[in-house]
Amino acid sequence: MRRATALLGLLAALPFAAPAAAQETDTPPKVAMPPAEGEYRPGLGVETSHELGDPLGHPLSRKELDRAVAEVAADIRCPKCQALSIADSGAASAQAMRAEARSLLSQGYTREQVVGYFEQRYGEFVLLEPRARGLNLIVWAAPAGIVLVGGLLVALRLRQRRRSADEGLDSYLRQVEQETAT
Amino acid sequence: MNRRVLLVGLGISLPLLAFLGFAFRHDPQIVESPLVGKPAPNFRLADLDGNIVDLAELRGQPVIVNFWATYCVPCLYEHPLLMEGARRWQGEIHFLGVIFQDDPETIAQFNADYGSWGPSLVDEGGRVAIAYGVYGPPETFFIDRDGVIVEKAIGQVWPDQLLDVANRMLAQPAAATG
Numbered sequence: 057m058r059r060a061t062a063l064l065g066l067l068a069a070l071p072f073a074a075p076a077a078a079q080e081t082d083t084p085p086k087v088a089m090p091p092a093e094g095e096y097r098p099g100l101g102v103e104t105s106h107e108l109g110d111p112l113g114h115p116l117s118r119k120e121l122d123r124a125v126a127e128v129a130a131d132i133r134c135p136k137c138q139a140l141s142i143a144d145s146g147a148a149s150a151q152a153m154r155a156e157a158r159s160l161l162s163q164g165y166t167r168e169q170v171v172g173y174f175e176q177r178y179g180e181f182v183l184l185e186p187r188a189r190g191l192n193l194i195v196w197a198a199p200a201g202i203v204l205v206g207g208l209l210v211a212l213r214l215r216q217r218r219r220s221a222d223e224g225l226d227s228y229l230r231q232v233e234q235e236t237a238t
Numbered sequence: 239m240n241r242r243v244l245l246v247g248l249g250i251s252l253p254l255l256a257f258l259g260f261a262f263r264h265d266p267q268i269v270e271s272p273l274v275g276k277p278a279p280n281f282r283l284a285d286l287d288g289n290i291v292d293l294a295e296l297r298g299q300p301v302i303v304n305f306w307a308t309y310c311v312p313c314l315y316e317h318p319l320l321m322e323g324a325r326r327w328q329g330e331i332h333f334l335g336v337i338f339q340d341d342p343e344t345i346a347q348f349n350a351d352y353g354s355w356g357p358s359l360v361d362e363g364g365r366v367a368i369a370y371g372v373y374g375p376p377e378t379f380f381i382d383r384d385g386v387i388v389e390k391a392i393g394q395v396w397p398d399q400l401l402d403v404a405n406r407m408l409a410q411p412a413a414a415t416g
Contacts, residue, residue, distance in 0.1 A: 100290070101366060102279050102365050152365070155363055178269070
């Protein structure tokens with residue numbers, strides 16, 4: 057209720073939020089254009105090396121790089137999609153993450169370092185295949201457990217049925233023997 | 239036999255209910271950030287006028303980093319609040335906007351129309367968004383005087399949340415900074 061009231065207040069305030077000085081003009085605002093894709097200005101962005109440490113592999117290029125990018129991308133969940141890897145998604149976020157993976161792998165970071173980098177940023181949710189540890193073990197063990205318990209129940213039921221069938225036959229044979237003996 | 243069926247049913251359903259009860263306490267849309275409590279990834283970005291903003295140089299004062307875009311409706315809703323926050327804590331808290339997959343010209347036009355609560359930084363290639371693990375705008379990171387992320391807001395920032403976190407960050411003694 058409190059949040060709904062706040063939302064209504066903010067919605068009402070939006071048209072009045074612009075300062076008096078901000079008026080519509082015919083001239084477009086002055087903007088410093090960003091560089092073309094892939095031509096990042098040196099020194100700008102984030103210090104990936106500071107976040108990741110030293111590369112533990114060797115710099116990849118050409119086909120080797122393409123293969124490594126495809127492998128990493130297949131394991132990383134696209135943050136803007138439903139159960140799609142960044143390899144399968146055309147979303148801008150997925151493209152940016154593929155480009156980041158390519159950049160890191162070309163600098164010599166290993167596949168594990170790159171996957172670990174994404175996991176450190178987005179959490180384990182970004183991994184399409186959860187790690188087999190902690191509560192995740194339920195996901196891994198549950199199918200095998202269900203099959204095992206189901207198999208045991210079926211085996212017990214069959215055994216029970218066979219025993220009752222044997223008992224039924226035995227009593228019938230006893231009855232036949234008694235009747236033929238007299 | 240009925241008692242046995244009841245026991246087996248309880249044995250299956252109770253753990254399931256406990257698991258669902260645990261799971262329903264969490265919003266599945268919200269993924270907790272592993273970055274909370276850790277140092278904020280440093281970045282150097284240019285604003286729309288080409289001025290460079292270096293996060294490391296702002297150490298010593300709290301910083302609010304908001305990833306936003308003009309196509310994002312909750313970003314529009316929270317805009318007046320951030321305007322008010324930037325006015326209220328001018329000189330005490332730095333407000334930085336990082337453009338998330340939007341056209342800088344559209345952002346500039348929006349700022350001209352509605353006003354701006356802080357520099358709009360151009361994140362080329364979305365690398366800063368990746369470093370902060372941003373799923374989608376708006377996401378807001380509250381960074382204390384020591385450069386540590388103390389809280390992350392997913393979606394629209396609410397007035398009580400902004401007030402609470404801002405006051406906590408401002409209450410942190412300045413002497414704690416390195």
